[in-house]
Amino acid sequence: MSSSSSSSSTSASDKYETREHDVLVIGAGGAGLRAAIEASAEGQSVGLVCKSLLGKAHTVMAEGGVAAALGYVEPKDNWKVHFRDTMKGGRYLNQWRMAQLHATEAPDRVKELEEWGALFDRTPDGRILQRNFGGHKYPRLAHVGDRTGLEMIRTLQQHGIHCGMQVYMECTVTRLLVDRAATGDRIRGAFGYWRENGRFVLFRAKAVVLATGGIGRAFRINSNSWECTGDGQALAYLAGAELMDMEFMQFHPTGMVWPPSVRGTLITEGVRGEGGTLRNKDGKRIMFGYIPELYANETATAEDEADAWLRSTGVNLVGGSGQGGGASPKRTPDLLPRDIVARAIYGEVKAGRGSPHGGVFLDIHSRRSSEDILRKLPAMYHQFKELGDVDITKEPMEVGPTAHYTMGGIKVDPETQESRIAGLFAAGECAAGMHGANRLGGNSLSDLLVFGRIAGLHAAKYAKGHAEAAIDAGEIDEAMKEALAPFDRAEGPNPFLLHEDLKDKMQTYVGIIRNEGDLKKGLAELERLKEAASRVKVDGNRHYNASWHQAIDMRNMLVVSEAMARGALLRTESRGAHAREDFPEMDKGHFSKVNVVARGTATGMEVAEVAHPDPPPEIQAVLDEKE
């Protein structure tokens, strides 16, 4: 009855080829490339697996900049200020050690990029220019207009291909292979297939680095590219690693809302960094009404105060207020952290003060000269002109929240980025801990560089200290059978339509504002979808088959979605990106001291609380320091 598919699929006994490396890096965005460069520099044989072509990873879409306390624009800036800003933005749920490593090492990582050919915008005295961003006390983001991610990935790519690594493009990993020894789980390699012909490949490796990015594609409105389906998190979870902080999904405040074709596409925070302001349908600047207590001391409460601050940091506003006075020490509320701004927009729309298509207005046209807009935000100009029929030098943009980034991910050791599986490391968005409950803009690109390097370094060290070991043939057989199963079914759900279904359910029940009832409904829907995904059917052969790929992506997205929903249900408070309308306050007690982890058990996914590590006194002193 499945004659048409059995001729086109191939049986599990079909051969696979084998590749061997000391270190295998899965994912070729900023973190993966940086890890591969470091492991290569350590003299290791490195394989770099890209789900797409090299240089196309989601890093390419990062716009605003890379945060590093270089102190070129504001000499008062240093790692301590950056560390404090990061911990505060994360509502102190960050792993302090990761935030410390990040703040101290980011400047060197940025300078290193320059050494490899990156051309950041310059200050008048010829150094790297830095711009304002949400939650950063000082102008801190090194940038190239609004295409910083492109500059970064291209620089890493152009440097990396000369470092001796082997790059495997359009290759999808479906399983990690783990040795379950009495002394503990240990990584052995990975199994996957080449998109081009659908044939299988076994990667044997002493150490593996996961750098696969985020999970935005699980939401209806998202800013993420095709690749962001939670692969690394799911692979690690299925292999026995733990996921942490999954309840914290960042909704970026400014995605496009119109037309429907581009709903969710990112508008850089750099627009507000360059002086842009959010207005409701009455033209009123909305953010003055949404300043939380945590940020009250440092945030301007009136327009002229906010604009004076912008001017004092070098933003050349045209007209507007705040021209008379001297420098204001209080920042504009338009640059509050993303979770706060996203909920403010949500609030305005809910109160009926939104824009025609269900967002609010982002105004740069009345704030900066056309010339400045074209120079500082050229990609935004083209994006709106070509996809939205809006000229942002003349009209406001319509914006609304869009699923953007997951703070949660694979639980790793803060010093080495190693998971609980020996030899399995993770870096970048797929790892947890650096950003706590909410990530500051610009801290992602620096995260990729800092922790990509650390993961690559420690993976290389691990590989040097461990011999190769055999891989269980049964495990490979299982992986092949699992991958081919969708071809062998006579009928079953269409994987594309299942994905659409998932996006709607996550958006509705695990979205920007949550409550117990919705989360429970969401979990029930996920159970239904899991069952449907287990019966999914794909047509055709294995040759560049998008629906086959979608079927595998679905498994990954469902694992990560479930961890998000379960974590969100367990955390009965509102903190950072996780907002519960039934528990609107941030808990100063219990939930400020725990992280939530998800792990697999014989009966399914279990979530549990683990103690959040307190910083040692000398680091606490840095947090308490007054400037």
Next chain:
Amino acid sequence: MAEKKVTLNVYRGDSEGGKLQSYEVETYPGMVVLDAIHDIQAKQEPTLAVRWNCKAGRCGSCSAEINGRPSLMCMTRMTKFSEGEPITVTPMRSFPIIKDLVTDVSFNFEMAKKIPPFKPTPRQADGTHRMQQEDIDRIQEFRKCIECFLCQNVCHVIRDHKKTNFAGPRFMIYLAGLDMHPLDTLDRHELVKDEFKIGLCNITKCCTEVCPEHIHITDNGIIPLKERVADDYYDPVRWLLRKVGGGKKKEKAELPAAADPLNKTAAATPQAKQKDGG
């Protein structure tokens, strides 16, 4: 912008051959050609192969030819076509086809490996590199390149004359950017002339016309690079200086040591296995 039905003719096939197939899709506001392709994939033809990533004109993955014009599918609005105008989507013609709209662009990744990378001057005493914005504006234009390879596809040296030893417009602007970089210390002129064959470009500017990033590939990149190379080799004074070994501050670049070709699935080239592989 009322919803209506339109017909797309999409190329279906592989290295053995193929043909155009018609599909009807319903349009909606803002719809781009890539949306239409996805709609066909989800509802009518799940095996239709297309390469894409960001759907925002940033990654350069969804290159194809739309009514013969090399374009990004994600940046081509359906409203661009008048009522009843046929919409035909075919793969890039200069690269070998893998399946349907997907082509094998590995030529470009192999070319990239041949270009000697950036090698900067030492940092200043304070640990910085100093560059003036006005000195890097022109290179930043080249660095907007999203590697969609539409310029490579349309370049007639590659397309019609099958000159695969020609680096092509994408790599000419990369080379121009390295040559104009205020900190770079390598002289790649001989390679630009002899290895990357800049002389084969006769400035028809087709590359510039199709660039989705609006980079002035020919005027700002290839022509100045041609002049710089010509100055070295054909300006009598510079020629003499070069002969006597003076007048050059930059170190002459060599081709990078041969490395394994990037990727290329071992299934396609089983002999390309890693030496230390199993």
